[in-house]
Amino acid sequence: MNGAQALIRTLAGCGVEACFSNPGTSEMHFVASLDAVPALRGVLCLFEGVATGAADGYGRMTGRPAATLLHLGPGLANGLANLHNARRARTPLLNVVGDHALSHKRFDAPLESDLDALARSVSGWVRRSLRSADVAPDAAAGVAAALGPPGGVATLILPADVSWSDGAEPAPPVPSRPPSVVPEPVIEQVRRATSAGACVILLGGAALRRPGLEAASRIAVASGARLLCETFPARLERGAGLPGLERLAYLTEFAQAQLAGTTQLILAGARAPVSFFAYPGLPSSLVPDGCQVHTLAAPGEDVCGALTDLAERVAPDARPQAQPAERPALPGGELTAEKAAAVIGALLPDGAIVSDEANTSGLWLPAATAGAPPHDWLTLTGGAIGQGLPVATGAAVACPDRHVLALEADGSAMYTISALWTHAREQLDITTVIFSNHRYAILDLELQRVGAAAGGAAARSLFDLSRPDLDFTALARGMGVPAARAADAGEFADELRRALAEPGPHLIEALVGQPG
Ligand SMILES: Cc1ncc(C[n+]2csc(CCOP(=O)(O)OP(=O)(O)O)c2C)c(N)n1
Numbered sequence: 001m002n003g004a005q006a007l008i009r010t011l012a013g014c015g016v017e018a019c020f021s022n023p024g025t026s027e028m029h030f031v032a033s034l035d036a037v038p039a040l041r042g043v044l045c046l047f048e049g050v051a052t053g054a055a056d057g058y059g060r061m062t063g064r065p066a067a068t069l070l071h072l073g074p075g076l077a078n079g080l081a082n083l084h085n086a087r088r089a090r091t092p093l094l095n096v097v098g099d100h101a102l103s104h105k106r107f108d109a110p111l112e113s114d115l116d117a118l119a120r121s122v123s124g125w126v127r128r129s130l131r132s133a134d135v136a137p138d139a140a141a142g143v144a145a146a147l148g149p150p151g152g153v154a155t156l157i158l159p160a161d162v163s164w165s166d167g168a169e170p171a172p173p174v175p176s177r178p179p180s181v182v183p184e185p186v187i188e189q190v191r192r193a194t195s196a197g198a199c200v201i202l203l204g205g206a207a208l209r210r211p212g213l214e215a216a217s218r219i220a221v222a223s224g225a226r227l228l229c230e231t232f233p234a235r236l237e238r239g240a241g242l243p244g245l246e247r248l249a250y251l252t253e254f255a256q257a258q259l260a261g262t263t264q265l266i267l268a269g270a271r272a273p274v275s276f277f278a279y280p281g282l283p284s285s286l287v288p289d290g291c292q293v294h295t296l297a298a299p300g301e302d303v304c305g306a307l308t309d310l311a312e313r314v315a316p317d318a319r320p321q322a323q324p325a326e327r328p329a330l331p332g333g334e335l336t337a338e339k340a341a342a343v344i345g346a347l348l349p350d351g352a353i354v355s356d357e358a359n360t361s362g363l364w365l366p367a368a369t370a371g372a373p374p375h376d377w378l379t380l381t382g383g384a385i386g387q388g389l390p391v392a393t394g395a396a397v398a399c400p401d402r403h404v405l406a407l408e409a410d411g412s413a414m415y416t417i418s419a420l421w422t423h424a425r426e427q428l429d430i431t432t433v434i435f436s437n438h439r440y441a442i443l444d445l446e447l448q449r450v451g452a453a454a455g456g457a458a459a460r461s462l463f464d465l466s467r468p469d470l471d472f473t474a475l476a477r478g479m480g481v482p483a484a485r486a487a488d489a490g491e492f493a494d495e496l497r498r499a500l501a502e503p504g505p506h507l508i509e510a511l512v513g514q515p516g
Contacts, residue, residue: 003132004029005036006168007096007158010136012039014143014173016067016094018058018397019043020051022078024071026098026111026160031069042069043397043426045390046418052079053390053416054397055093056086060235060378061353061398065092065146065154072099073113076155081384082416083122083153088382089234090205090299092151094142095123101161102130115157124152129162136171144174150205150300179206182297182306190266190296191313194223197263201296203245204230204270207303209237214320215307216268217243222315228258230270232379239374240325247366248273252282262288268296269303276383280451326371331489337361337435337512339489341368344433347496348372349403353395356380357388359409360442361435361512386415389432393419396428403500406432410472411440411465417475423505424480431499431506432481434472437513438465476507483507 001009007030011019018041023031034042045051051068058066070076076097086093099105099115119126125145129135138156146154193199203216208229220227229236229247238245249255252275259265259273265287272293273286287293296310297303311318328342340361345368348354352375356362369375378395380387392406413434423430440463447455447463455463476483483506484499486492492510499506 001168002029002164002166003129003135003168004163005033006136006170007139008033008037008040009170010139011067011143012037013170014140015064016143017041019067019069020045020054020394021069022046022048022051022071022075023069024075024098026072026100027069029163030096030098030158043422045422047416048075048079049082049386049416050390050393050419050422052086053082053387054394054422056082056089056091057355057378057391057394058398059086059091059093059151060089060391061376061395063092065094065143066394068093068095070095070097072097072111073115073118074111076115076118080118080122082387082390084384085380085382085387087122087153090150090152091234092146092148093153094146095153095155097155097157098163099128099157099159102159103161119155119157122153123155125154126157128157128159132162132165132168135162135168140171140174144176147176148300149177149179179300179302182301186296187306187309187313190294191310193264193266193292193294194219194225194314198261199223199225199264199266200228200259200262201225201266201268202228202230202248202270202273203268204233205299205303207269207307208233208235209304210242212269212304212307213237213243213245215304215311217320218311218315218318219307221321222318225266232381234378234381236377237374238370238377239323239372241322242374243320244323244370250276252279252286255286259286259288262291265291265293266296267293268307269299279449323371328368330493333489335487335489335492335510335512338364340433340435340492340510340512341365343489343493343496344405344407345369345372347493347500348375349500351375352403352405353399354378355388355392355395355404355406357385357409357412358407358435359412361409361437362407365407385412388412389416389419392430392432393422393428396430397426400429404428404430406430408432408434410434410436410438410470413472414470418479420476420481420505420507421479427504429503429505431496431508434507434509435512436472436509438469439463439513440465472507472509481505481507483509485509485511487511
């Protein structure tokens with residue numbers, strides 16, 4: 001058996017079921033081995049940023065790593081921004097990056113680059129297999145490293161000759177580790193903090209799934225502590241019947257207002273809050289002056305277990321506060337981002353997965369969908385735009401029985417628009433809504449906020465997505481995705497209903513802003 005065959009069998013044996021791929025010459029033996037192992041599904045992505053973002057979406061929804069297959073340094077480099085988002089999300093993910101044959105590297109052939117440096121910039125684990133006999137145990141170690149806990153990006157570099165040489169055999173999975181248990185004295189210290197003043201519990205990571213949310217809600221009911229969710233959660237379970245949760249705001253002043261007066265800040269799977277950017281005259285740390293910070297559970301620790309233990313101490317008889325079922329009324333008239341949010345809230349299907357990259361157009365979405373049937377909300381964890389369509393791809397591969405909604409700002413959608421082709425190729429049940437405001441609207445705001453001189457025509461033209469206007473329906477149809485456009489709220493509701501009723505991918509371009 002050659003290295004590639006042993007690798008693919010090992011990945012399948014370790015529970016890796018999908019490989020989001022954009023291969024080249026150095027990966028041909030890996031590609032050739034896929035037919036023999038149907039348990040590993042190869043999914044072609046036409047840009048590496050789609051492959052890495054899809055693996056992120058897959059890992060967020062399953063808790064297990066998908067693989068990517070990438071072509072040397074340049075292929076990995078094309079995937080870096082979404083690997084950065086995956087790293088911030090602590091998503092388990094294994095990159096397999098083909099490299100030149102070991103004997104070929106000294107010739108500095110055109111695709112030679114500092115692949116290791118690129119890999120290390122996003123990966124918690126990097127290994128280059130040097131013999132075919134090592135590939136399988138290296139892959140099993142890579143899967144284990146990706147799983148953590150906490151989860152993370154692992155990168156296995158696979159030289160072409162190691163891939164094609166015989167002498168390999170599959171390796172068994174490396175047993176996974178459970179998250180470490182939070183020591184009793186820590187829980188006791190945090191228990192005291194819940195009654196020591198104005199207390200906020202900032203929830204993140206695994207605390208944002210139902211068991212963590214319900215335990216946190218019981219603590220809040222009994223102690224009067226307020227709950228907040230980290231600004232950009234990897235995966236937040238929300239909707240009717242779950243405890244509702246406000247997210248810490250993106251804008252520094254709003255986040256400051258949410259935390260004002262807090263004297264005890266408890267971190268449950270979240271990091272101490274910081275401002276997204278520095279602004280003249282505003283602090284970088286969002287922890288109020290004099291506030292004591294307590295870490296109940298750091299990433300990699302059993303945050304749900306710790307919250308449950310704390311709830312038993314603080315709130316043995318309290319019940320979690322469930323969000324009531326309620327949906328907005330369907331609006332009429334000219335479509336706006338606010339009305340689009342109401343339509344989405346009115347029609348969001350039970351068990352939907354929302355990949356949210358709506359940016360400024362998404363302001364109204366949390367309130368409009370709060371009482372919709374239970375769903376998962378996936379957000380832009382690392383701030384590198386171009387994530388939403390790929391993450392939706394991976395979520396749909398992971399959860400074929402659920403509706404996936406990709407809520408996309410037009411500028412962000414363009415980074416990785418070729419994901420639509422994979423939506424069509426794989427017939428994924430994804431409805432993409434493009435919020436067409438024809439601008440990088442947030443940058444209009446940021447221009448003022450950083451105190452730059454008022455932008456003139458040259459400055460503003462860098463935020464303007466008109467001239468020419470983007471025709472998303474044509475782009476979608478050109479990649480095999482049925483598409484429609486809506487300028488009216490009723491029309492948008494009709495199109496959304498139709499898209500959700502029909503299997504397979506759809507795109508609706510929601511005209512929510514004037515061009516230019
Ligand atoms: C990879 C990457 N490149 C550039 C940026 C800077 N950036 C932040 S928001 C933005 C434009 C967002 O425009 P759009 O997605 O249309 O959303 P809108 O602001 O209009 O709601 C840009 C370019 C970024 N965050 N990430």
